[in-house]
Amino acid sequence: MSKNWWKVLTVVLLVYTVVMGLLGQAPRLAILNETIRNLYFHVPMWFGMTIILFASVVYSVRYLRKPSDRLDVLAHQTAQTGVIMAVLGLATGSIWARFTWGTWWTADPRLNGAAVAVLIYGAYLVLRSSITDEQQRARISAVYNIFAFCAAIPLLFILPRLTDSLHPGAGGNPGFSKYDLDNNMRLVFYPAVIGWTLLGVWITNVSARLTFVKHKLYEKQLA
Amino acid sequence: MKSNWLNCLSRRALLALAAVLLPMLSAVAQQTAAAGPEMADQLRQDGKIYVVVAVIVVILVGVLGYLISIDRKVSRLERELRD
Numbered sequence: 001m002s003k004n005w006w007k008v009l010t011v012v013l014l015v016y017t018v019v020m021g022l023l024g025q026a027p028r029l030a031i032l033n034e035t036i037r038n039l040y041f042h043v044p045m046w047f048g049m050t051i052i053l054f055a056s057v058v059y060s061v062r063y064l065r066k067p068s069d070r071l072d073v074l075a076h077q078t079a080q081t082g083v084i085m086a087v088l089g090l091a092t093g094s095i096w097a098r099f100t101w102g103t104w105w106t107a108d109p110r111l112n113g114a115a116v117a118v119l120i121y122g123a124y125l126v127l128r129s130s131i132t133d134e135q136q137r138a139r140i141s142a143v144y145n146i147f148a149f150c151a152a153i154p155l156l157f158i159l160p161r162l163t164d165s166l167h168p169g170a171g172g173n174p175g176f177s178k179y180d181l182d183n184n185m186r187l188v189f190y191p192a193v194i195g196w197t198l199l200g201v202w203i204t205n206v207s208a209r210l211t212f213v214k215h216k217l218y219e220k221q222l223a
Numbered sequence: 224m225k226s227n228w229l230n231c232l233s234r235r236a237l238l239a240l241a242a243v244l245l246p247m248l249s250a251v252a253q254q255t256a257a258a259g260p261e262m263a264d265q266l267r268q269d270g271k272i273y274v275v276v277a278v279i280v281v282i283l284v285g286v287l288g289y290l291i292s293i294d295r296k297v298s299r300l301e302r303e304l305r306d
Contacts (some may be wrong), residue, residue: 007294010287011284015280015283015284018276018279018283019276019280022272022275022276022279023272023276028259028260028262031260032260033260034262034263202294203290205294206290206294206297209298209301210297210300212301213297213300213301216304
């Protein structure tokens, strides 16, 4: 149980996020109105995705330095969780955009960059499933994973800032300081980021362990 | 004697000033609330927001409970495989 303390923390933080996210004080802003509370759910998806995809690329680099089945599985499962979080981030962003900007999607540098980044990672999953030889699959996908991370980060965080965008944190304005200045929101936002990220880690933990069990079972069957 | 009278006058002047200014303060506050962007104040006053919170918490706890049960199933598989 002491090994699983962070899972308890995940549950506590997420329940806190939902309750305080809906009941807590939020600044009264035009256009955004109550939708400002989406900040506790939409933005942590992207924070969590970035952290989890960074873990994935670390596993891939470690795999290339010292190949092992374990590192390959971990790189794959973390990337998968990262893609799911990114897709949820896109979907929630689209809903939010519909009711604040008036459209589901617009050719905005931030939005298109995020979509391309998701497609790049989608290609990682397709690439993996298309190679049957295990060692070849692990090595090629590890190399591709490094490329994918290096391509996705500028698309998500650097290029949108160089031009004008509807999305906060673009066109030279840093992050979302306008809302972040509000200390009431900070009290919920930071726990939310930690909570949702830990949830992603937890899901990855379970799916990776299941894959380890599967691989061990195959080995036993072969022996 | 003279200072006492002055004190009394200044106190009265202060009270009169307060009587004029304090209602203005509340009027200003009302004005900003009315002019400020619209929020779901009625939903909060009705207490219906707690219904939304309860529903989301039930779903969140349900999903997390499911994740915990899958986690424990995998742990059991790991133990069985080890033995």
